[in-house]
Amino acid sequence: MSTPHSDQPAHVKHYFVSSEQQFDAAKMGMWLFLVTEILLFSGMFVAYTIYRSWHPETWAALSTALDWKLGGLNTIVLLGSSFTVALGIHHIQKGNKKGLIINLILTFLFAGVFLVVKYFEYSAKIEHGLLPGAAFDPHGISYGFDYATYNVPYGPQFFSIYFVMTGIHGFHVLVGMGLFAWITRKAIRGDFSAEYYTPVENCGLYWHLVDIIWIFLFPLLYLI
Amino acid sequence: MSHTEHHITSLKTLSIVFGALVFLTVFTVFTAQFDLGAFNVPLALAIALTKASLVVLIFMALIWDNKVNAVILAVGCLFVVVFISFILLDTEYRGDLSNTFEQTLMDERLEAERAAMGDTEAAESQAADH
Numbered sequence: 001m002s003t004p005h006s007d008q009p010a011h012v013k014h015y016f017v018s019s020e021q022q023f024d025a026a027k028m029g030m031w032l033f034l035v036t037e038i039l040l041f042s043g044m045f046v047a048y049t050i051y052r053s054w055h056p057e058t059w060a061a062l063s064t065a066l067d068w069k070l071g072g073l074n075t076i077v078l079l080g081s082s083f084t085v086a087l088g089i090h091h092i093q094k095g096n097k098k099g100l101i102i103n104l105i106l107t108f109l110f111a112g113v114f115l116v117v118k119y120f121e122y123s124a125k126i127e128h129g130l131l132p133g134a135a136f137d138p139h140g141i142s143y144g145f146d147y148a149t150y151n152v153p154y155g156p157q158f159f160s161i162y163f164v165m166t167g168i169h170g171f172h173v174l175v176g177m178g179l180f181a182w183i184t185r186k187a188i189r190g191d192f193s194a195e196y197y198t199p200v201e202n203c204g205l206y207w208h209l210v211d212i213i214w215i216f217l218f219p220l221l222y223l224i
Numbered sequence: 225m226s227h228t229e230h231h232i233t234s235l236k237t238l239s240i241v242f243g244a245l246v247f248l249t250v251f252t253v254f255t256a257q258f259d260l261g262a263f264n265v266p267l268a269l270a271i272a273l274t275k276a277s278l279v280v281l282i283f284m285a286l287i288w289d290n291k292v293n294a295v296i297l298a299v300g301c302l303f304v305v306v307f308i309s310f311i312l313l314d315t316e317y318r319g320d321l322s323n324t325f326e327q328t329l330m331d332e333r334l335e336a337e338r339a340a341m342g343d344t345e346a347a348e349s350q351a352a353d354h
Contacts, residue, residue, distance in 0.1 A: 027289075031293045031296045034300075035296055035299070038301070039300065039307075042308070045304075045308070046307060046308055049308060049311075050315045053312070054315070072253055076249060079242065079245045079249065082242075082283050083242040083245075086233065086238050086282075086283045090235060090238060093230060093232045094232065153340050153341060154340045157340065204284075208284045212275075212276045212280070215275045215279070218252075219252050219272055220272075223253065223256035224264045
């Protein structure tokens with residue numbers, strides 16, 4: 001295929017005027033997608049707001065059922081992964097391909113740590129019957145604590161909201177790991193440079209949004 | 225080639241923002257130890273909003289970015305506010321209308337509590353009675 005803009009770099013599609021225009025268009029598309037993601041999560045935050053305001057005593061009793069130490073650890077892990085994404089973009093903007101690869105791998109590993117912590121949290125809840133809806137059946141004793149005390153009215157609804165919100169967020173983390181595996185491979189192959197790093201930029205934006213969702217989930221579910 | 229250079233955020237700025245985010249995380253855990261009554265939720269939300277703003281403005285570089293992206297995000301956030309506030313206008317003020325009888329409210333509350341306790345059969349049979 002002949003290109004009408006033969007003076008353009010290889011990564012520029014023929015229907016864009018310049019590399020800059022292509023970059024801006026891709027980024028604007030990403031921001032539009034991020035807004036749909038915000039609206040997706042806002043439905044769950046609305047459910048949270050209504051149930052919390054109707055049953056504050058349930059929230060007071062059950063937010064202690066979530067381990068703030070594990071939630072806090074995961075917050076730091078995700079913030080760290082956002083930091084490494086930002087560092088990676090900084091490095092590739094300066095043409096440092098090795099810096100990009102190292103930071104992409106670190107981001108992938110942080111995302112993995114987040115999911116491992118989440119696995120331990122979920123398994124403890126499943127073991128003691130802290131489950132959504134009809135499956136809600138708190139039981140068992142751990143470290144001298146009787147889980148039956150969590151059997152409060154509207155407990156099933158609290159854990160429905162907890163599992164749906166953290167579950168869909170966790171799925172986004174999993175998708176993010178896939179994305180970072182893909183762009184790490186591309187980075188190692190040498191696809192990116194200071195002139196072209198659009199997929200890194202857009203995956204980074206996605207990842208920061210996943211971090212922001214958790215920034216709200218952590219205090220709302222674990223702390224208050 | 226390109227008429228505008230992309231903004232490159234310095235390592236120092238990125239590190240300071242990361243430090244601030246970690247500090248705010250510790251701070252929100254710290255403040256959650258105290259019962260501030262009605263201020264518990266607003267304070268936690270204010271800290272979370274501050275953290276989210278730092279991520280959006282610096283890590284996502286929106287502050288240096290094409291302004292159209294800021295408009296897109298602002299419109300999205302506006303609709304979230306409309307979504308939450310308009311629904312609260314309903315759910316927070318149910319039964320405040322003068323034509324709602326006290327007995328109706330008590331019946332509804334009882335039904336909801338039975339349903340919440342997992343006693344769905346009782347709720348269903350009550351619903352069937354109506």
